[in-house]
Amino acid sequence: xxxxxxxxxxxxxxxxxxxxxxxxxxxxxxxxxxxxxxxxxxxxxxxxxxxxxxxxxxxxxxxxxxxxxxxxxxxxxxxxxxxxxxxxxxxxxxxxxxxxxxxxxxxxxxxxxxxxxxxxxxxxxxxxxxxxxxxxxxxxxxxxxxxxxxxxxxxxxxxxxxxxxxxxxxxxxxxxxxxxxxxxxxxxxxxxxxxxxxxxxxxxxxxxxxxxxxxxxxxxxxxxxxxxxxxxxxxxxxxxxxxxxxxxxxxxxxxxxxxxxxxxxxxxxxxxxxxxxxxxxxxxxxxxxxxxxxxxxxxxx
Numbered sequence: 001x002x003x004x005x006x007x008x009x010x011x012x013x014x015x016x017x018x019x020x021x022x023x024x025x026x027x028x029x030x031x032x033x034x035x036x037x038x039x040x041x042x043x044x045x046x047x048x049x050x051x052x053x054x055x056x057x058x059x060x061x062x063x064x065x066x067x068x069x070x071x072x073x074x075x076x077x078x079x080x081x082x083x084x085x086x087x088x089x090x091x092x093x094x095x096x097x098x099x100x101x102x103x104x105x106x107x108x109x110x111x112x113x114x115x116x117x118x119x120x121x122x123x124x125x126x127x128x129x130x131x132x133x134x135x136x137x138x139x140x141x142x143x144x145x146x147x148x149x150x151x152x153x154x155x156x157x158x159x160x161x162x163x164x165x166x167x168x169x170x171x172x173x174x175x176x177x178x179x180x181x182x183x184x185x186x187x188x189x190x191x192x193x194x195x196x197x198x199x200x201x202x203x204x205x206x207x208x209x210x211x212x213x214x215x216x217x218x219x220x221x222x223x224x225x226x227x228x229x230x231x232x233x234x235x236x237x238x239x240x241x242x243x244x245x246x247x248x249x250x251x252x253x254x255x256x257x258x259x260x261x262x263x264x265x266x267x268x269x270x271x272x273x274x275x276x277x278x279x280x281x282x283x284x285x286x287x288x289x290x291x292x293x294x295x296x297x298x299x300x301x
Contacts, residue, residue, distance in 0.1 A: 001107045001110065001111060001118070002060075002107075003103045003104065003106075003107055004060075004103065005059065005060050005061070005100050005103055006057050006058060006059055006060060006069055006100050006103050006104040006107070007057075007058050007060060007107075008055050008056070008057050008058070008104055008107045008108055008111070009055070009056065009058075010048065010053055010054060010055055010056075011041060011044060011045050011048065011054040011055070011056055011071075012045075013045065015041065015056055015068070016041055016042060016045075018065075018066040018067065018068055019038070019041045019056075019066075019068060019071070020038040021065050021066040021068075022066045022068040022092035022093075023036060023037070023038045023090075023092070024038065025064070025066075025092065025093045025094070026090070026091075026092045026093045026096070029093065029096070030090050031158070031160055032159065032160050033130055033133050033136070033157075033159065034088075034090065034157065035157060035158050041054070041071070044073060050077070050120065051075070051077035051079075052073070052074075052075045052077065053073070053074045053075070053111075053112075053120060054071065054072070054073050054074075055071070055072045055073075055074070055108045055111065056068055056070075056071055056072075057069040057070040057071070057072065057100070057101060057104030057105070057107075057108070059095055059100060063094050063095065064094050066092075068092050068095075069091065069092060069095040069100045069101050069104050070089055070090060070091040070092055070095075070100075070101045070104055070105070071089060071090050071092075072087060072088070072089040072104075072105060072108045073087065073088045073089070074086070074087050074108070074112050074120060074122075074125070075088070077120070077122070082123070082124070083121070083122050083123035083124065084122065084123065084124040084125070084126065085112055085120060085122045085124075085125055085126070086125075086126050086127070086128070087108075087109075087112070087125055087126065087127040088127070088128075089101075089105065089127070089136075101139065102139050102142055102143065105139060105143060106143055106180070109125055109143065109174070109179065110179075110180075112125050113125070113176040113179055122176065123175060123176050123177075124173055124174070124175050124176070125173065125174055126148075126171060126172065126173040127140055127145065127171075127172050127173070128151070128154060128155070128169040128170070128171050128172070129169060129170050129172065130157075130167055130168065130169055130170075131150070131168060131169075131170050137170065137172070140172045141172075141183075141184050142183050142184065143174070143180075143181065143183065144174055144178070144179075144180065144181020144182050144183055144184070144185040145172040145173060145174045145181070145185075146172065146173065146174070146185060146187050146188070147170055147171070147172050147187060148171045148172065148173050149170070149171050150168065150169075150170050150171070151168065151169050151170075151171060152168050153166035153167070153168065154166070154167065154168060154169040155167055155169060187239075189239055189240045190240070190241075190300060191238075191239070191240060191241040191267065191268070191300070192216060192218060192240070192241040192296060192297060192299075192300050193218075193235060193241040193242055193243075193244060193263070193266070193268050193273050194212065194243055194244070194273060194274045194275070194276060194296040194299075195244045195245075195246055195249050195259070195273060195274070195275045195276070196208055196209040196212065196243060196244070196245045196246070196276050196277075196278050197246060197247075197249045197275060197276065197277045197278060198222070198223065198224065198245050198246065198247040198278055206245065206278040207284075208276065208278045208279075208284060208289075208292075209222065209243055209245040209278060211284070211289045212243050212276070212289065212292060212293055212296070213242075213243040215289055215290060215293040216243070216293050216296065216297065217240075218240060218241055218242050218243050219234075219238060219240075219242045219243070220242065220243045220245065221234045221235060221242050221243070221244055221245070222244075222245035222246075223245065223246050223247050223248070224245065224247070228246065228248065228262075229262075231244055231246060231262070232262030232263070232265055232266050233266075235262075235263075235266035235268075236265060236266040236267060241268075245278070246259065249275065272299055272300065273299070274295065274296050274299050276292060276296075
């Protein structure tokens with residue numbers, strides 16, 4: 001497959017020598033984030049199949065002693081009802097930083113989604129990037145990949161001179177039905193909200209409200225900190241929702257300054273938002289927190 005400045009094909013044995021040159025030229029830069037080996041292309045070559053494809057991005061106008069802009073593996077393919085593949089990649093000097101790799105990566109995703117003889121027929125392509133690797137994540141975002149989450153201790157990787165350890169990663173993905181995606185496509189997080197009814201005269205956030213916010217990964221807005229009217233404005237401004245701790249919450253109050261009106265103005269259906277009663281005198285175990293949090297999430301399924 002050809003683009004304006006690059007062309008892409010699956011790996012061939014004739015690529016082994018230029019690949020070694022490309023890797024050696026880029027060793028220090030790539031080694032900051034991923035293990036580096038001049039022999040791994042031969043390993044991938046032996047494993048080529050419909051579930052493991054290695055694509056090489058070539059420069060139309062070579063510069064230096066090789067024409068390899070980058071390597072992209074689409075592997076760990078799961079078929080059936082998932083039709084998902086995981087993408088891993090490296091960009092090579094002297095082409096890195098010129099936009100050629102992004103052009104080639106777009107062609108690879110085209111092939112991953114294509115249903116013809118050249119393609120892999122996937123529904124979803126994902127890529128996992130260490131949070132500090134801003135350039136790599138930026139390439140994905142420029143192609144419309146959305147960040148879907150953060151995974152702790154995901155992969156065992158060396159990092160520069162540091163020994164191998166389990167590294168955190170951010171997950172990015174795109175689906176065939178949205179491809180080609182708009183560059184830097186907006187994230188679409190689910191909005192979730194729940195109200196924790198604080199005890200009368202509460203002057204600090206309850207343990208329940210704090211625990212639910214942590215379990216669900218949501219901000220906590222409390223009338224023990226700000227006024228009731230400010231609470232609804234904060235909820236409206238939050239792209240992911242919040243745990244609302246409200247000392248005077250009355251369900252069904254649709255007056256101008258009531259709870260139902262506040263939830264509606266924040267974009268929530270008051271009949272859907274769960275209400276939980278807090279009592280710091282009753283100790284809740286971790287399983288109770290988890291159960292309540294799962295029920296809150298299920299309310300927005």
